[in-house]
Amino acid sequence: MELTALGGLAVLALIDSTSFGTLGVPVWMLVQPRVRAAAVLAYLAVIAAFYWLLGLALLGGAEALKGVSDSVADVTESRPFLWAQLVVGAGLFLGSFAFTRKRGEARRARRMGRPTRMERWTSRAMGPDASLRTVTTVALGAGVIEAASMLPYLAAIGLLTTAGVGFVGNAGLLAAYVVVMVVPALALLGLRFAAHRQVGPLLERVHTWLQRNKDEMLGWVLGIVGFLVVSDAVQRLGLR
Numbered sequence: 007m008e009l010t011a012l013g014g015l016a017v018l019a020l021i022d023s024t025s026f027g028t029l030g031v032p033v034w035m036l037v038q039p040r041v042r043a044a045a046v047l048a049y050l051a052v053i054a055a056f057y058w059l060l061g062l063a064l065l066g067g068a069e070a071l072k073g074v075s076d077s078v079a080d081v082t083e084s085r086p087f088l089w090a091q092l093v094v095g096a097g098l099f100l101g102s103f104a105f106t107r108k109r110g111e112a113r114r115a116r117r118m119g120r121p122t123r124m125e126r127w128t129s130r131a132m133g134p135d136a137s138l139r140t141v142t143t144v145a146l147g148a149g150v151i152e153a154a155s156m157l158p159y160l161a162a163i164g165l166l167t168t169a170g171v172g173f174v175g176n177a178g179l180l181a182a183y184v185v186v187m188v189v190p191a192l193a194l195l196g197l198r199f200a201a202h203r204q205v206g207p208l209l210e211r212v213h214t215w216l217q218r219n220k221d222e223m224l225g226w227v228l229g230i231v232g233f234l235v236v237s238d239a240v241q242r243l244g245l246r
Contacts, residue, residue: 027151029190
């Protein structure tokens, strides 16, 4: 696998590490007055395992489809498909402007302070008496809810399918990818216990920033992915 592709995977993993499921929920757990390290570690282990297994399933599906790869290639290189790709990419890019901090605050105001389902689940895993079963359920819920919207993760799976290192090699790369996804949360956990007095205010600011900017972050991800999809279609259509 080329070094540039490995670098791309690392960047995508770092972007995924800032999602609500991989960083927002752990930070929420870490800003509680009493933090259970075992609960945080269990949460991160479950969500990392979820994305690793999901990735293996997606990669296995891609391997199974190799028998019809020539037909698929003919379709994906056709001009109607490329024009459709251009439209989808443009839609993602334009749709990204709907996810701004101001509009996110307006949506939350319309809920009149009512928490979302994900927020209700996470609140059950915050307290000192949270059970392993509850933490596991929250981690799986976060993974299921976010999987379809984690475009960097899906883009990483696409890179792995073309890496040419085989299923075992891809499994290893995917394992490294999900580890990178949870490294920032693990680092914050270590700092929380090593220097609680100094790190506590930082965690509060990170938590506040994530809550305030999560809509805008999603908008940026949609915009970047949309731009890349459009650029690829424009290049293959010979429009530049």
